[in-house]
Amino acid sequence: MEPKDQQLTVALRIRPLSDTEQEEGASVIAHKVGDQMVVLMDPGEDPEDTLRAHRSREKTFIFDTVFDQHASQGDVYRATTQRLVDGVVSGYNATVFAYGPSGAGKTHTMLGMDAEPGIYLQTLADLFRAIERTRGSVDSSVSMSYLEIYNEVIRDLLNPSSGLLELREDARGSIQIAGITEVSTSNAQEIMQLLTRGNRQRTQEPTAANRTSSRSHATQNRGKRMQEGAHINRSLLALGNCINALSERGGGRTQYVNFRDSKLTRLLKVKRNLLTMSCHLDQDTDVISDLRRQIEHLKSKIERQEHRRSEAGIPDARVAMPAQDPEEDSRLQMDETRGQLVGTFQEPPEVARSPVELEDTNMELHADVSQHLLAIAE
Template sequence: MPSIRAPASKKTATLLVAVKCRPLTEAERRRNRNIIQVIDDKNVVVLDPDLSKDYLDRIQNRTKEKRYCFDHVFGHACTNSDVYKGVRSTIAGVIQGLNATVFAYGSTGSGKTYTMVGTQNDPGLMVLSLNTIFELIKNDRSSDNFEVSCSYLEVYNEVIYDLLEKSSGHLELREDPEHGIVVAGLRSIKVQSADRILELLNLGNSRRKTESTEANATSSRSHAVLEINVKRKQKNQNRNQILRGKLALVDLAGSERASETNSGGQKLRDGANINRSLLALANCINALGKHQKKGLAYVPYRNSKLTRILKDGLSGNSQTVMIATISPADDQYHHTVNTLKYADRAKEIKTHVHKNIGIIDLHVADYQKMIDNLQVEVCRLRKELAEKESHVNVQSVEKNSDGEISWLNTLSQETSENVQERINLQKALFELEETNLRNRTELQHLDDAIIKDKDDAIALVLKSRRQLILDNIRDNEETGTVYRKVLESPLLVCFHIFVAPMNEY
């Protein structure tokens, strides 16, 4: 049945930015010192890696020491569960029809994949988020129906692959007028439990591109996006309401320097493409930060497929969390400061959050009830006819069987055909309304394009197209009016339906 998007109030939300510092590894302890000081749960200090500078250098601002303040700061002793507590409220909104995005940002080896995926003893944000969604659904006291589906993709060398398909081909991005940026051909699987999604997550991770470099033994060579869609059907006396929530969990590949990884050949090309897409993301963060401070600024989303996928999370309809992962090793000072610099700018980014609400209007629900009532009516009539036939006097049957039974059979057949025709007519009416909904969506986009486009020739073409769609909407509405009048006629008035073609362009 066609769903009509209900007006929803928009709320401005600021990107929630958290910083997570991993502990030093055994190898790093032998050759590096810790340059990260977590002051409290919101403040972090990056110490100058050069120990030769004295007190005078520091007070004269000749030090590289940096101080930052964020929504949350987690030290090396914190677990993924500690990090998740700070973002859980964002995840919980998904079953209420809100969109949420969580992505980890940082250099290679800083702990992004560990934070998002985790281990069996310390599960990551992806695992914890899935458990939360199904726990909230299980504990929901309403009579609402929930439907959960998931998809998993990776962006490798600016090519999109489906991680849930064994031999996935290249997938393309499309811009849908209603759903925004979508990946054409991406497989979406309906799931009934968190364990099923974890199976798919493990399957997808086994197909993800990873390599060993001198900077990281298991370096992710692609950006991975796990998307969870929750469809919630609400019911009340006046209307059926559908809420659609979406959770995007993003594990980015890490930036790296070729001089540190000593990569060559394909690894070097992979690293260059990773850095290019992360630079595009950094440019988007910079532009969005300037947009909030100084007004309008061009945001280069189209410079990378990664930024196009993250567009909603960065400036659209989404509650977004950025987890900046950093290394405490002194030889990672420049990577750490760069990560914190972009995270600090991301604090200025604002998104516009509203519920994704679809409404099935009352009259459409009435049509469905009408179909159900007609089907009950025909069953009742068939039962009465059967009872009447069983009580017919044998002598009367002998005398009048050719006339009466023939009439009963004809009446039964006509009643059945009448009901079937009404059902077909009702289906055609649903399709007409759904078509007009799509036509009106395109009409709105055309109106926006006509206002923005200054080229007279293009504007003329757009106006011509607009008029054509208006005519089609009017024709469909007239046809729909005829269908409704027929549906209001008595049950046993027989008619034949000639469904007019629907006008959709």
């Protein structure tokens, strides 16, 4: 699938139960059905409760792709992200992010472990391989930044001492993070080392859901944590609204996408690659200019030929023709020139040029006209 064919893909991954959940006797309530359906059971449903007897114990949800607790890191990468790499090398923007509450497995899916590398490392490995394949025809450079948006505050994880950073919008409407560190790199391992270093700088606080969770809206949060959770929920709500709007746009409906509701969504706003489009326009302009030069050159040659024929006293045997398209006009001009040259051979020796010179001129005009026709066809 071409990157431009589908703007948004949403996948769900069901994580296995944690050790704590197993010790507490928890049971799995999310079940994968087919490749796209998830059935969610209500663990608190009491079949003997007559007040709830008519309520369904199942909720069904549909996604583009669903992974159960047995799916490997490679399975997730191949089904969600791998196809984006060629698009990135071709100039398309792409964003991949993990979304969910504390303890859902976002860090595991994205970073993984040495034995089970996550989406980051697998993407980078394929990206550098793709760059290597295009090295002879495309100049590529890779740089990275690593930032955290927490509680509507932006921090540079590669340079935490830089303080809080702000979003800026340039004259073209592109969103930039003022002062963010950008590191040039040449291989996947360098980037993974930077990500690992930056990961240690994340805002983390033990929660009831995860000992190394980033601060969030997790269970048993109180006071300051509860206020911070409210801010995070607001950002996630803004993200969810943008996802819904983009999904509806993909279905043919025109809908306003409010990216400005949070810094996260403002940063994720993807714009067309204006630089790439400019390159194409420049190339088209060059082709048009070159075509115009060829036409003027051809016209000049024909005018000189007519002038020579006029000075030699050769009658004008042209017949008035209606306006033709450029290809037909060029063919007629070539036929006319050929006819003029034949007429010149039939003239007395004092007005005729040498056969070699005439043949050279004919071949040169034929080449110019052929090039002109090829340019038009192109």
